[in-house]
Amino acid sequence: MNARLTPWLFLMPAILIYGIFGAYPIFQTFAISLTDQVGVAAPGKFIGLQNYITLVQDEYFLNSLKNTGIWVIAFLIVPNSLAITIALLVKQTFWGASLIKTVFFLPLALSFAIVGVIWGWIYEPDVGLLDQLLIGLGLDGLIVEWLGPDAATYSVIAAAAWRQTAFATVVFLAGLSAIPTELIEAAKVDGGTRRQIFFRITLPLLKPASTIAVSSALIHALLATEIVLTMTEGGPFGSSEVVGYRMYMETFWNYKFGYGAAIGVIVTLMTATMVVPYVRRMAKAQERDWS
Amino acid sequence: MSYLKTTVAALCLSLPMGMGIVATSASAEGVVHLFHRSAADPMRLPRMAMWQHCSERLDIEIIENFSPPKQYEVQLPVQLSSSTPPDIYAYWAGGRSQFQAATGKIRALNDIWDEIKDNYPAGVQATSTEPDGNVYTIPTTFQPNVFWYNKRVFAEHDLELPQTWDEFTAVAAKLKAAGVTPFLLGSKSGWEPLLWFDYMVLRVAGSEFRNGLMAGTESYLDPRVIEAMEMWKELLEAGYFNDRTSSLGWQEMATKFVNGEGAMELMGTWTVGNFIRAGLEPGEDFDVFDFPPITEGIELAVEGAVEGWAASGAGENTENALAMLKCVSEREPQELFAAQAQRMAANKDVPIDIYEPASFQPTIERFHDMLDAPFHQNLELATHPGVTEVAKRELPRFLAYPDQYMKVLELLEGRRNDVFGDS
Numbered sequence: 001m002n003a004r005l006t007p008w009l010f011l012m013p014a015i016l017i018y019g020i021f022g023a024y025p026i027f028q029t030f031a032i033s034l035t036d037q038v039g040v041a042a043p044g045k046f047i048g049l050q051n052y053i054t055l056v057q058d059e060y061f062l063n064s065l066k067n068t069g070i071w072v073i074a075f076l077i078v079p080n081s082l083a084i085t086i087a088l089l090v091k092q093t094f095w096g097a098s099l100i101k102t103v104f105f106l107p108l109a110l111s112f113a114i115v116g117v118i119w120g121w122i123y124e125p126d127v128g129l130l131d132q133l134l135i136g137l138g139l140d141g142l143i144v145e146w147l148g149p150d151a152a153t154y155s156v157i158a159a160a161a162w163r164q165t166a167f168a169t170v171v172f173l174a175g176l177s178a179i180p181t182e183l184i185e186a187a188k189v190d191g192g193t194r195r196q197i198f199f200r201i202t203l204p205l206l207k208p209a210s211t212i213a214v215s216s217a218l219i220h221a222l223l224a225t226e227i228v229l230t231m232t233e234g235g236p237f238g239s240s241e242v243v244g245y246r247m248y249m250e251t252f253w254n255y256k257f258g259y260g261a262a263i264g265v266i267v268t269l270m271t272a273t274m275v276v277p278y279v280r281r282m283a284k285a286q287e288r289d290w291s
Numbered sequence: 292m293s294y295l296k297t298t299v300a301a302l303c304l305s306l307p308m309g310m311g312i313v314a315t316s317a318s319a320e321g322v323v324h325l326f327h328r329s330a331a332d333p334m335r336l337p338r339m340a341m342w343q344h345c346s347e348r349l350d351i352e353i354i355e356n357f358s359p360p361k362q363y364e365v366q367l368p369v370q371l372s373s374s375t376p377p378d379i380y381a382y383w384a385g386g387r388s389q390f391q392a393a394t395g396k397i398r399a400l401n402d403i404w405d406e407i408k409d410n411y412p413a414g415v416q417a418t419s420t421e422p423d424g425n426v427y428t429i430p431t432t433f434q435p436n437v438f439w440y441n442k443r444v445f446a447e448h449d450l451e452l453p454q455t456w457d458e459f460t461a462v463a464a465k466l467k468a469a470g471v472t473p474f475l476l477g478s479k480s481g482w483e484p485l486l487w488f489d490y491m492v493l494r495v496a497g498s499e500f501r502n503g504l505m506a507g508t509e510s511y512l513d514p515r516v517i518e519a520m521e522m523w524k525e526l527l528e529a530g531y532f533n534d535r536t537s538s539l540g541w542q543e544m545a546t547k548f549v550n551g552e553g554a555m556e557l558m559g560t561w562t563v564g565n566f567i568r569a570g571l572e573p574g575e576d577f578d579v580f581d582f583p584p585i586t587e588g589i590e591l592a593v594e595g596a597v598e599g600w601a602a603s604g605a606g607e608n609t610e611n612a613l614a615m616l617k618c619v620s621e622r623e624p625q626e627l628f629a630a631q632a633q634r635m636a637a638n639k640d641v642p643i644d645i646y647e648p649a650s651f652q653p654t655i656e657r658f659h660d661m662l663d664a665p666f667h668q669n670l671e672l673a674t675h676p677g678v679t680e681v682a683k684r685e686l687p688r689f690l691a692y693p694d695q696y697m698k699v700l701e702l703l704e705g706r707r708n709d710v711f712g713d714s
Contacts, residue, residue, distance in 0.1 A: 040372030042395060125538045147479075148537050149691065229361065235481060236537035237688035252368050254677040254710075255390070 026268060033261035044258050051262035061263065063238055064246040067153050068222060071242060072274070074154075075221035079161045080213055083168030084206070088198075090169075091176050108166040112220075116230030119159035123147050123231075152232050152240035160227050164220060168213040175209025176202070211282040215275050222271050243267050322352045323611045326370060326377035327600075328363035337631035341431065344627055345618035351611045371396035371603060378612040382601040384419040385668025386505050388427035390675050391601075398604025399425040403613055407620040412639045412659070414666030418597045422506045428599035429616045430637035431625055434560045435595035435661050436486045436669065437579040444471060444554045452580050456494075456522075459583045463531040466554050473531040475553035477539025478690050481683030484536075485670045486557050488686055489594045491519035494585035498592045498665045505667075505674040507711025511703040520689070520696040522585065527693040536690040545569075548577075557582070559595060560635060560658065563651065573651040581661075592665040596672060597637060677710040678703065 033051055037044030055061050090101050107115065122129045123146035134143050146155045179202060187197045225244030228234060234241035234249070243263060251260025325342060329335035335357055346353050356377065358366050363381070370376055376396065382388060391397045404426040408416050415430050440452070448469050453459035463473035478484050493501050496515035503509035504516070526532065533539065533553060545565035547553045556562075563573070571577050581591055600619065602612045618624060622640040629636035630645040635658060643652045643659070671679045685699040 039391075039395065040368055125535055125543075145535050145538050148535065149688075233481065235684065235687060236478065236691070238684050248365070249680060252365050253680055255368070256677075 029261045029264045029268075032258055033265045035258045037256075037258040037261075039255045039257065047258070051259050052266075054259070055262055055266070060238060060241070061243070061246055064234075064241040064243045067239075067241060068224075068243045068270075070153055071157055071221040071224055072218065074157045075161065075164060075217045076214065078157075079164035079168050079217055080210070082161075082165045083172050083213065086165070086169045087172035087176055088202075091173060104169055105166050107163040108170065110163060112160060112163060112224075112227040113230050115159055115163045116156075116227040119155075119162070120147075120231050122159075123155055147232055147236075147240075149236045149239040152236060156224075156228055156231050156240050159231065160220070160224060164217055167216060171209045171213045171216075172206060175206045178208075179205045207282055207285055211279055215279055218274050218278070219271060222267060222274070243270075321350060321611065322354060323378040323608050323615055324354045324356070324375070324606065325379045326356045326358075326363075326367065327381040328360045329357045330359040334632060337628045337634075340631055341619055341624040341628035342615070344624040345615050349611075349614055349618060351615060368396075371605075376603040376605045378606050378608040379600050379602055379615060382428050382599060383668065383672040384415075384421075384426075384428040384430055384597040384599050386422060386673035387668075387671075387676060387679075388601065389421040389423045389425065392421075392423070392425070392427060396603050396605065397427050398602045398609070399427060400429060400602065400613070400616065401426055403429075403617050407617055410620045410622070410638050410640070412662040414593070414662035414664065415597055415637050415639075418666050418668050419599070422502070428597075428601045429620050430597045430599040431619055431628060432599075432632075432634045433595060433597045433637045433662070433666075434635060435593050435658050435666075436490075436557060436559045437593075437658075437661075438555055438557055438582060439548065439562065439566070439577055439579055440555045441548060441551055441553075442576055442578055444551050453583050456583050456585045460526070462554075463526065463529070467529070467531055471551075472533045472547075472553040473555060474526070474533075475539075475544045475547050475556040476532050476536060476690065477541065477544050478536050478687030479538060479540035479543070481687055482669075482671050483541055483544070483558075484686040484690055485679075485682055486559075486594065487523060488519075488682070489667065489670050490557065490582040491523050491585075492516060493592045493594060493667065494582060494589060495519040495522070496586070497589040498667065501592075501667060505670070507675065507678075507707055511700045511707055516700060517697075519585075520700060524689075524693040524696050527690065532690070537687055563654075564633065567648065567651070573648065573654055575650070579654055579657065590665065592667055593661040594667045594669055596669055597666075599637070675710040678706050681706040 032044070034046055034048060035044030036047050036050075086104055090097055090104065110118070125131060125145065128146075130146060131143050134140060144151050146152075183201055183205075184197060187201055192200070223244050224242050225248060228240055228242055228245045229248070232240045234245045244267065247260050247263040247267065250256045250263060254260075327335075327338055329338060339353075339355065342353055342355075345351070357363075367380060370380075382391065382397070388397060392399070404419070407429070408419075411419070411430060415433055418433075419426050419428060419430055421427060444466075445452075448465060448471070450462050450465060451458070453462050466473040476483060476487065489501070492504065492515070495518055496513070500509055500513070500515060504511070504513075510516070533547070539547075541558060541562060542565065544553070544556050544558065545562050548556050549566060549569040549571060566577050567573065581593075584591060600616060602609060602616060604612075606612075620638065622638050625636040625638040626641045626645060628634070629641050633646060635646075635655065639659075639662075643655050646652055646655050667673065670682055681703050685702050689696055689699045
């Protein structure tokens with residue numbers, strides 16, 4: 001009896017904390033999403049799934065969903081590919097490697113909101129760093145309205161990817177350090193080319209690291225709000241709006257707490273649907289590799 | 292023994308958390324919790340000087356909390372939903388407050404308003420009374436939106452101030468022909484084009500219609516709104532506005548104005564600091580004029596912003612809050628604020644000579660005169676936030692694609708029906 005209770009007693013604080021700050025808000029949000037609650041003063045009337053039905057016909061929400069899709073695809077590919085490349089480069093020992101590492105890791109110390117402010121200056125028309133750089137290189141023809149309707153989503157993603165790349169680089173670098181050098185040396189002795197070594201040894205052994213990097217990229221892409229708020233406020237004309245920002249607008253700007261909660265539930269489901277199966281699959285793969 | 296140890300350990304770990312849940316904060320008597328939106332000291336300190344004056348006079352302690360404007364928008368509803376909401380918070384008069392009232396977190400101040408309303412000019416008094424008949428905010432500053440024009444550019448091209456719509460478009464045509472952008476307009480923050488929309492509607496359809504539009508009883512598809520948009524569209528299609536509007540905010544507009552890249556801009560009084568800091572002399576290098584009349588017989592109403600303070604009425608310090616709000620309506624505290632912030636006080640007795648430089652004072656005098664005309668809070672603050680969201684999103688689209696003006700109006704009308712119901 002005691003032996004069975006003891007682990008639960010130790011787990012109790014964590015379970016309580018998770019229950020109060022994790023599980024309870026999720027259930028509470030779902031409950032609110034089934035109401036027409038306006039503001040925070042009083043609970044709304046139960047309206048069943050009406051908020052969800054309205055959402056699938058809401059042009060603004062569907063636009064934000066499409067942009068979030070772009071974020072997910074771009075965030076999975078760009079920061080992670082760059083991070084593996086950078087990690088492989090900076091893992092080499094050469095003069096100035098520490099300095100290069102510091103430069104690449106620096107964005108990690110900044111919040112997405114600060115990153116948004118910095119990149120807002122970089123994208124400034126005419127006087128911004130990017131325009132000035134292109135003018136200096138004689139590439140004026142490449143200048144576009146970086147935060148204009150056609151490019152805003154991609155410009156904001158690029159800014160966010162800068163920080164995400166730093167995070168993923170740290171993760172992949174740690175992953176690379178954990179690969180036994182004997183394995184690589186053995187492969188070289190056996191005549192393995194660089195390409196073969198990378199795809200058959202390095203990459204498979206980076207699975208634990210990639211689980212963290214990919215999950216983080218997915219979560220940040222699905223929840224991206226603060227950088228959008230800082231850089232474009234979803235504009236111009238809603239062209240850079242994402243679901244997190246839409247949830248903020250409906251909840252805090254339009255006072256539609258029930259409707260905003262419905263978006264929150266959809267974001268939670270999307271995150272769970274994408275992240276949980278991936279993590280489970282990677283965990284199983286690791287178990288297979290180690291058995 | 293080991294069971295006892297583990298039990299004690301688990302309890303010790305759980306206890307602080309449990310204590311945290313039951314802990315509540317208490318506020319002492321003679322206190323008000325004040326929450327306001329200030330990005331930095333240049334605005335925060337003048338606001339607090341105003342409140343400190345009343346604090347000392349009434350012997351009420353202020354517990355201050357503030358956030359930059361964007362964060363304030365997010366944090367305010369959260370704070371108002373807590374068990375300890377701020378007693379006083381910064382808000383706007385003129386339409387939007389009544390929708391905040393629907394959430395139950397803003398107290399009608401009609402009881403104290405009767406005692407203090409004579410501190411304000413008629414225009415501010417009218418704007419402070421919401422369409423539902425209640426007063427929710429005590430005004431401390433007002434900022435009319437007017438046409439600023441670069442006098443050097445006007446002199447260089449031998450232009451007179453336009454008094455009519457035809458003269459207005461003729462000035463624009465002449466500037467355009469000379470290679471100068473007549474009107475500077477950006478939409479980076481979304482709200483900048485709302486000022487033009489407001490004035491076009493006010494000049495085409497008048498105050499009564501505009502009040503109805505903000506209250507949700509008039510339609511965005513009304514022929515008068517369509518006419519206003521078509522006239523604005525003609526100006527856009529004639530190339531009288533700068534390009535890349537969506538990358539331009541009000542500060543970039545001011546820079547272009549100072550550099551002489553554009554001749555005129557429709558903006559609030561807050562932009563004047565940019566001109567003066569850049570070395571432009573009020574009256575010499577720049578000045579203001581009213582948005583010209585369009586439809587004959589329509590009075591020249593003024594559009595702008597009246598900022599003030601609301602009471603949540605939810606805490607135990609409500610009486611203190613009401614006393615403090617009555618106090619800040621008076622001349623002395625508002626003069627302290629206006630002199631330090633160089634923002635125009637809403638109190639009618641604050642003297643003009645506190646504004647710097649002295650050459651700007653005649654312009655301030657003109658702003659005060661404007662308050663004899665009907666004063667309208669700008670669209671962002673005058674109607675349901677759901678409608679302003681669409682306006683801030685779709686009017687910038689109209690600047691880029693003027694031919695889509697009917698789609699913009701249809702979206703506005705759709706949202707109006709959504710939040711006010713079909714009428």
